[in-house]
Amino acid sequence: MSKALFPQGALPLLALKVLAQGGPQHGYAITRRIEELSEDALRVEEGSLYPALHRLEEAGWIKAKWTLTENKRRARIYQVTAAGRKELAAEEVRWQAATAAVARVLKFA
Amino acid sequence: MSWFSRLRNVFRPDDLDRDLAEELRFHADQRAAELGIPASEAAARLGNVRRLEQESRDVKQHGWLASVVQDLRLSLRLWRKHPVTAAASILTIAIAGGLAMAAFQLVWNVLLRPLPYGQPDRLAQIWLTEGTENRRSPRNEWLDEWRDASRAFSHLVTYRQWRVTILEPHHEPELVNTLMISSEFFAALQVKLRAGRPFTRPETQPGADAVVILRGSAARKYFPGRGSALDEELDIDGVRSRVVGIVDDGFESGPLVQLARGLAVTGRNPWLESDVFLPISRALSPGSKTPMRVNFAFGRLANGVPLDDAARELATLSGTKLKGRLWLSPLAVEFAYRLRPALLALLGAAGCVLLIACANLANLLLVQTLLRQRELAVRAALGAGRARLVRQLLTEAGLLALAGGLGGLYLAQVFTSALIRLYPDAVARVATIGMQPAVYAFGFGITLLAGLAIGALPAFCATRDSAASLRVGQVSLSANSRWWAGSLVAGQVGLTTLLLCAAGLLLQSFLAMRAVDLGLERDHLVTTSVTLPITRYPKREDRAAFATQWLERLAAIPGVESVGVSNSLPLRYTTLLNVTVRVPGWPGEQEVGGRAVGGDYFRAFGMRFAAGRAFDPGHKFEVVVNEAFAAKYLRSRDVVGRQLPQGKFTYTIAGVLKDVRLLGLREAAPPEIYFSYPTFPLNPLDTVLRTRLPLDRLNAALRRELKLLDSEIPLAPLTTMDALVDSELARPRFQAGLVLLFAASMLGLAALGTYGVIAHQVRGRLAEFGLRRALGASSPALLRLVVWDGMKGPLVGLLLGLALSVVWLGRVLESVLYGVGPREPLVFGAAGLLLAVTSLLACLPPARAAIRLDPLAALRRE
Numbered sequence: 001m002s003k004a005l006f007p008q009g010a011l012p013l014l015a016l017k018v019l020a021q022g023g024p025q026h027g028y029a030i031t032r033r034i035e036e037l038s039e040d041a042l043r044v045e046e047g048s049l050y051p052a053l054h055r056l057e058e059a060g061w062i063k064a065k066w067t068l069t070e071n072k073r074r075a076r077i078y079q080v081t082a083a084g085r086k087e088l089a090a091e092e093v094r095w096q097a098a099t100a101a102v103a104r105v106l107k108f109a
Numbered sequence: 110m111s112w113f114s115r116l117r118n119v120f121r122p123d124d125l126d127r128d129l130a131e132e133l134r135f136h137a138d139q140r141a142a143e144l145g146i147p148a149s150e151a152a153a154r155l156g157n158v159r160r161l162e163q164e165s166r167d168v169k170q171h172g173w174l175a176s177v178v179q180d181l182r183l184s185l186r187l188w189r190k191h192p193v194t195a196a197a198s199i200l201t202i203a204i205a206g207g208l209a210m211a212a213f214q215l216v217w218n219v220l221l222r223p224l225p226y227g228q229p230d231r232l233a234q235i236w237l238t239e240g241t242e243n244r245r246s247p248r249n250e251w252l253d254e255w256r257d258a259s260r261a262f263s264h265l266v267t268y269r270q271w272r273v274t275i276l277e278p279h280h281e282p283e284l285v286n287t288l289m290i291s292s293e294f295f296a297a298l299q300v301k302l303r304a305g306r307p308f309t310r311p312e313t314q315p316g317a318d319a320v321v322i323l324r325g326s327a328a329r330k331y332f333p334g335r336g337s338a339l340d341e342e343l344d345i346d347g348v349r350s351r352v353v354g355i356v357d358d359g360f361e362s363g364p365l366v367q368l369a370r371g372l373a374v375t376g377r378n379p380w381l382e383s384d385v386f387l388p389i390s391r392a393l394s395p396g397s398k399t400p401m402r403v404n405f406a407f408g409r410l411a412n413g414v415p416l417d418d419a420a421r422e423l424a425t426l427s428g429t430k431l432k433g434r435l436w437l438s439p440l441a442v443e444f445a446y447r448l449r450p451a452l453l454a455l456l457g458a459a460g461c462v463l464l465i466a467c468a469n470l471a472n473l474l475l476v477q478t479l480l481r482q483r484e485l486a487v488r489a490a491l492g493a494g495r496a497r498l499v500r501q502l503l504t505e506a507g508l509l510a511l512a513g514g515l516g517g518l519y520l521a522q523v524f525t526s527a528l529i530r531l532y533p534d535a536v537a538r539v540a541t542i543g544m545q546p547a548v549y550a551f552g553f554g555i556t557l558l559a560g561l562a563i564g565a566l567p568a569f570c571a572t573r574d575s576a577a578s579l580r581v582g583q584v585s586l587s588a589n590s591r592w593w594a595g596s597l598v599a600g601q602v603g604l605t606t607l608l609l610c611a612a613g614l615l616l617q618s619f620l621a622m623r624a625v626d627l628g629l630e631r632d633h634l635v636t637t638s639v640t641l642p643i644t645r646y647p648k649r650e651d652r653a654a655f656a657t658q659w660l661e662r663l664a665a666i667p668g669v670e671s672v673g674v675s676n677s678l679p680l681r682y683t684t685l686l687n688v689t690v691r692v693p694g695w696p697g698e699q700e701v702g703g704r705a706v707g708g709d710y711f712r713a714f715g716m717r718f719a720a721g722r723a724f725d726p727g728h729k730f731e732v733v734v735n736e737a738f739a740a741k742y743l744r745s746r747d748v749v750g751r752q753l754p755q756g757k758f759t760y761t762i763a764g765v766l767k768d769v770r771l772l773g774l775r776e777a778a779p780p781e782i783y784f785s786y787p788t789f790p791l792n793p794l795d796t797v798l799r800t801r802l803p804l805d806r807l808n809a810a811l812r813r814e815l816k817l818l819d820s821e822i823p824l825a826p827l828t829t830m831d832a833l834v835d836s837e838l839a840r841p842r843f844q845a846g847l848v849l850l851f852a853a854s855m856l857g858l859a860a861l862g863t864y865g866v867i868a869h870q871v872r873g874r875l876a877e878f879g880l881r882r883a884l885g886a887s888s889p890a891l892l893r894l895v896v897w898d899g900m901k902g903p904l905v906g907l908l909l910g911l912a913l914s915v916v917w918l919g920r921v922l923e924s925v926l927y928g929v930g931p932r933e934p935l936v937f938g939a940a941g942l943l944l945a946v947t948s949l950l951a952c953l954p955p956a957r958a959a960i961r962l963d964p965l966a967a968l969r970r971e
Contacts (some may be wrong), residue, residue, distance in 0.1 A: 027132060046140070047155035048131055051164035072690040076132050 012052045012078060013095060016080065016088045024079040026069075027053060053078060061087050110483075126954025129165050133158060157576070176497070180504035187505055194477055195509060198470050201861060202559055204854055205466035207520030210552045212459040212740070214525050216452050217551075218542045219445050225361045227299025228409075232440035233416055234368070235265075235406040235423065239433030246405055246827050247435070249426055249657035256293075258426050261419035262408040264297035265292065269404045270369045274642065274823050275385070276344040277331050277425035281812065282823040284640070288362055288369075288383040289392045295356075297409045305339050305354035307737050316955025319350035320388060325358045327384035345387065346375025347644050356386070363537030364444040381537050386562040407440055448536065458851060463555065465601050465858050467562040472594060474506060478567035479872055485571055500566040507557075508565070509564075514556030521552070531846055535841035542941035594866045596861075597910070598902035605859045606910025606944055608852035610918055613936035614929055615845035621928025622841055627834070628778075629679075630715030633670075633801050634830035636678050637811065639822055640793040652790035655818070657792065660708040662814040668802040673710025676791035679771040680833045686789060688782055689759065690753045692742045701738065702779055715797045721749035721764025729788055731763040738780035739765050753782075760784075774837045775927045793825075844925060856947060859903075863951040867899035871955040875962060894951065895956035903948035911941055 018033045019025065025033075027049055056062045061084030067077045080088070132156055141151035154160070188195035223229050232680050237245045249267060256265045268290040289777075292310045295302060304323060312320050321343055323331070328338035335341070342349045363381045370381075389404065410419055416437045424435045442449075478485070485498055527537050639659070646652050651790075656674055663672040676686065686703035711723050724731035732753065739748045753760040760782075768778040808827050830870060866938045871878070878891060886894075919931020929936070 026135065028136045031136070032143075046136065047133060047158060047161045050129060050136075051161055054129075054165045073135060073138075074131065076128070105367050 010095070011049065012056055013088075013091055015049060015052060016056060016061060016091070019080040020085055024077050026075040026077050026104055030078070040074060043072050056084070059087075060084075129162055130158075133161070154928060162704065176500070181508065183501060184505040184508045185834045188508065191477065194473065197861065198473065198509045198563070199513045199516060200272060201466050201470055201858065202510055202556075203516030203520055204512055205463040205836060205858070206517030206552070206555055206559060207524055207951065208851075208854065209456075209463045210517055210521035210548060211524035211528065212452070212456040213551045214521060214542065214548045215528065215539070216456050217545065217547050218538050219448055220441075220452060221535060221547075222538070222545070223439050224364055224444075225794045229441055230439065231410045231412075232297070232407060233410055233419065233437040234440050234443040235408060235598065236436050236438065237431075237433050237577075237810045238436065241404070245433075247423075247427075249404055251430070252291075252404075252406055252778045255423055255426055258423060259408075259412045259419075259420040261411055263411045264293040265350050265406065265408040266294050266353040266370070266404050267389055267404040268294060268365060268895065270366060270383070271387070273346045273385070273391075274640070274821075275331075276347075279333075280331070281816075282821050283611070284823045285385055286366075286383060286827060287385040287387050288366065289389045290390045294386070297407070297757075297889045299409075300356070300360060302358045304337060307351070307354060308388050309787045313390050316392045317388070317390065319345070319348045320351040320353045320392070321345060322356060322386040323352055323356035324356045324360065325386040328352065328355050345385075346391075347642055350387070354386075361538070364440070365405075367438075367537035368444040376619070381535050424902045436761075439754075446613060455847075461604075462851065462854055462858070463559065465604075465855070465862070467559050468597055469507075469601075469858055469865055470563040470864035472564040472597070472869065474563055474860065475567040475570055476865055476869045478502060478571040478629065479869070482571060489572075494560050496571050499571045501563040502568035502571065503561070506567070507560035508548070509554050510560030510563065513559070514552060517556070518549075518552050518828065521548075528833045528847075529680050529841075531843045533836075533843050593868065594869065595902040598862050598866050599906035601855065601859045601862055602906030602948065603910035603913065604906075605852065605855040606907055606940060607914055607918065608848060608855050609940035609943060610914040610937055612849040612852040613843065613940050614846055614918070614922055614926055614931070614933060615841065617929040617933060617936055618926045619841040619845045622774045622837055625770065625774045627679075627771075627774070628767055631830040631834060633799055634714070635804065635807060635827050636796065636830065636833070637794045637798075637827045638678065638795045638825035639815065641824075643792070645819075645821075646792075649790045652794075653787045654791065656707055656790060656794055658784055658813075659796070659819055662818065663798065663811070664708070666800075666802075666807075666810045666814065668807075669711035669802055670799045670801075671713040673706060673708040673713040673795065673796045674786055674794050674796050675704050675710055675764070676707040676789065676793075676794045676795065677704060677771070678797070678833075679714075679769075679830070680773060682835055686791075687786075688784075690755045690782070693751070693754060695742060699742065701782050703782045703784055703789070705784045705786045705789035705791055705898055710783075710797065713797050714769070716769055717767045719767050721762070722784055723870055724763040724783075727959070729785065730758060730760050731785065732760045733764045733766050733783040734762055735778055735781045735783075737778045738782065774834070841925070841927070859944070860947045860951040861901055863899065863948050864954065866902065867895070867952050868955040868958075870898060871895060871959050875959075876960050878962055879964040879966070882962060889959045891960050892956050895959050896952045898951040899955070900948060904943070907941055907944055907948075910944075911937060914940075 013033050015030050018030050018037075022029075022033060030053075031046055031049055053062070053064070057064055057078070058083060062077045062078050062080050064076050066074055069075050133152075137148060137155060138145070140154065141148045152158075224232070226232065235247055236243070237247050239245055239473065248970045252265060252267055255262070259265060268288055271287055271289050272284055273287055274282055275285045290308070292308045292313045302322070305322070308322070311317055317830075321512075323338060323343075331343055332341050338352045338355060341352050343352065349895075362383045366381050366383060392404075408419075410416070416439070417445060420435050420437045424431055427435065432889065440444075445452075489495070489498060525542065527538070529542075536649040582712070641652055641655060646655060660672060660674060663669055687700055688703035689698040689700050691697075691701050711718075719736055721733070723858070724733055730792045733747065736745070744753060748762055748765050751762045766783065770776060770778055798807070802810070804827055811827070812824055815822060881891065881894075914937060915932055919926075923931055939963040
């Protein structure tokens with residue numbers, strides 16, 4: 001996954017993970033899920049999720065369509081694609097390797 | 110997202126924005142509902158919505174195309190803010206590009222476009238090199254032998270141009286230029302006749318029945334209202350000739366005519382297409398043999414045979430008769446071989462101008478870009494990558510180039526038609542000139558290259574270190590590139606000096622030629638010519654009698670002041686009589702040019718006598734000599750009354766004529782003897798009239814009189830003496846005009862280049878100037894500093910150019926100059942002054958900017 005697609009660091013990775021685990025959902029649900037799982041530790045500018053999602057969509061890793069919610073509101077629902085799942089696996093490995101390396105440096109430097 | 114929907118997004122940004130806005134609104138509403146906070150607070154938590162929109166749009170749109178549209182918008186805005194730079198650049202590219210396109214258009218049409226015949230690359234001209242003469246035609250009888258024996262050629266053809274008189278009951282007799290051709294002419298060219306058939310081989314042999322092939326338009330003209338002209342008869346040179354074939358109106362005989370004319374003296378005579386084709390045997394006058402070498406020969410090579418092999422075969426077939434070297438050359442090369450060097454030189458010169466224009470514009474744009482360094486730095490700091498900035502700058506340059514290219518396309522047409530109109534000779538294939546796809550492609554190509562060329566330098570230099578330039582606020586060029594810029598200026602100023610000097614010399618020479626005293630009064634002088642058919646006027650007495658009556662009738666026309674005849678019109682390079690006379694005191698016989706003149710010849714021309722008088726027309730043995738003759742043979746003493754024995758006759762000199770330039774404006778008169786016309790009643794009967802009658806009325810009157818004398822003789826078109834002199838001036842006018850055009854373009858470019866470089870230097874030294882100012886330097890001192898610095902390059906170039914002009918120019922131009930020395934100090938001085946002043950003017954705007962500088966502001970920038 002190229003750096004240009006992740007200007008806000010881990011956000012796209014997290015969004016991709018949430019979508020892969022939780023199934024199709026809209027942007028707000030993704031935001032809530034990330035807040036929940038990170039126990040509000042990862043607090044990002046809420047709006048920046050959307051350009052990140054659009055970037056993933058552009059790359060073909062997720063797809064989106066407009067649907068109606070239970071209370072008849074239009075919402076954009078995102079869903080991970082097969083290519084997205086493959087990319088997620090690769091990126092998770094890379095991320096863990098990177099964080100482990102950072103951790104080692106922090107420990108011994 | 111599909112490619113198409115991305116492309117659609119470029120033009121529909123609204124939908125995208127609406128999508129995102131709805132998504133964000135949904136998010137904020139959900140948030141507000143969940144936390145129970147006001148909608149405004151929830152919206153605020155989203156962050157900077159505008160930036161999100163931009164970011165999302167960047168992702169979704171077809172990035173490349175969208176940013177191109179944006180680049181174009183920005184570029185348009187930029188050039189609207191800097192109209193002077195934009196206009197100067199567009200104009201420069203338009204002129205330089207237009208010149209290049211015009212040159213290419215000519216090269217394409219005359220040299221590159223395939224000839225309009227089948228498989229034109231298989232057609233080859235046959236030449237013989239003998240002694241010092243490179244292009245002679247092989248003898249006719251050889252050709253007959255080759256035609257039967259050759260295997261390398263599928264067809265062999267001879268042809269020549271010839272002028273005949275066509276007499277048709279409903280038309281006046283007219284002189285028509287024809288091509289006389291051998292039987293395989295059309296087959297060799299792979300041109301199908303529209304009707305009828307080509308000549309058979311027997312028909313092209315002497316003594317055969319007279320036949321003719323007409324162009325469709327000529328057939329309609331001579332036989333109007335008849336379905337087909339086939340088998341009709343036409344009176345050509347007094348022989349009834351049967352029409353056996355009709356050629357399409359579109360058939361181009363121009364290249365072949367040009368080939369035949371290219372070896373003779375050319376002129377502005379627009380005749381390049383033949384409408385009438387006659388068998389080659391018609392070129393014989395009755396009873397005489399075929400002229401040896403006035404025909405041209407070409408052939409169609411059999412498939413797969415290379416030129417050299419075919420030439421070797423012909424040489425073998427000729428055997429020992431062949432004294433020189435036989436060689437073949439593609440017809441496409443041959444027909445324009447005289448024009449080729451000139452056209453290629455024109456294209457090369459135009460290319461140089463375009464290159465220099467691009468170099469100057471690149472420099473100018475660099476200055477402009479450096480002035481915007483801060484803007485670029487800010488944009489870089491806001492996240493625009495270098496690639497993005499480079500593309501932006503290239504788009505800006507490209508936009509200028511495109512606008513200039515469009516202007517150039519238009520100017521190319523203007524230049525092309527001006528070149529053709531001014532060119533002293535008629536050129537085949539320019540009649541069908543047009544904007545072919547190749548010319549468009551060339552124009553587009555050079556426009557694209559020009560855009561790249563002028564955009565690349567600023568794009569590269571200005572984006573090299575944008576972060577640093579945000580701090581420093583300016584980038585100055587290294588010493589190395591400054592040296593290059595200086596050399597560029599010096600080089601083009603030098604070239605411009607050379608061109609200006611050449612243009613000055615040519616102009617001076619043109620003016621000198623225009624002012625030449627021909628020795629006659631050229632106003633109200635009209636010339637024409639009558640050719641007596643040898644079949645009906647075989648004896649000299651007949652011709653002399655015709656001349657007497659002709660002169661009488663013309664002199665009687667009201668409004669004709671005087672009229673004379675001779676065997677050669679002035680300024681037509683007609684050959685004189687070669688007379689051999691004995692001159693007392695000189696050994697042997699002397700060969701002298703002679704003219705036979707009758708009627709009021711001397712008075713009509715306004716020629717003046719240095720001594721003596723005109724001869725008595727009735728006195729056969731009186732002659733007049735010119736001053737050149739008197740000076741050369743008789744040391745100008747006691748000329749009148751001298752005797753000149755010739756064979757059993759003896760001529761008496763009745764008068765000495767002041768020298769007259771009848772051969773050409775530049776040719777001093779050679780020794781000449783004037784005889785009375787009845788002594789040498791020659792054909793054609795060239796006629797000169799002094800009259801104030803309008804040409805059309807004179808023409809009608811002359812035709813009427815001629816018809817009464819002999820209704821079957823055509824009258825050549827009337828030409829005024831002014832027109833003759835003017836056609837003499839056509840070549841020097843063209844040369845001077847063309848060089849002047851290039852010199853003027855280069856002068857403009859040199860000014861632009863000097864300005865660009867100096868503005869650049871001043872820009873790089875603003876801090877220094879501020880410091881000098883702060884330390885008390887006066888305005889004149891600063892002015893001197895800038896101007897001196899700026900003038901270094903131009904001065905070096907100027908001196909180099911002048912030196913080169915003095916040493917080299919005279920030698921190159923010597924043959925075309927008249928009445929002006931090759932090192933005319935006035936011309937060189939004027940050229941030098943013009944350039945110096947122009948360069949100085951180009952220095953002034955940057956110098957003024959340096960003077961007006963606020964020292965504090967300049968220092969603060971550092």
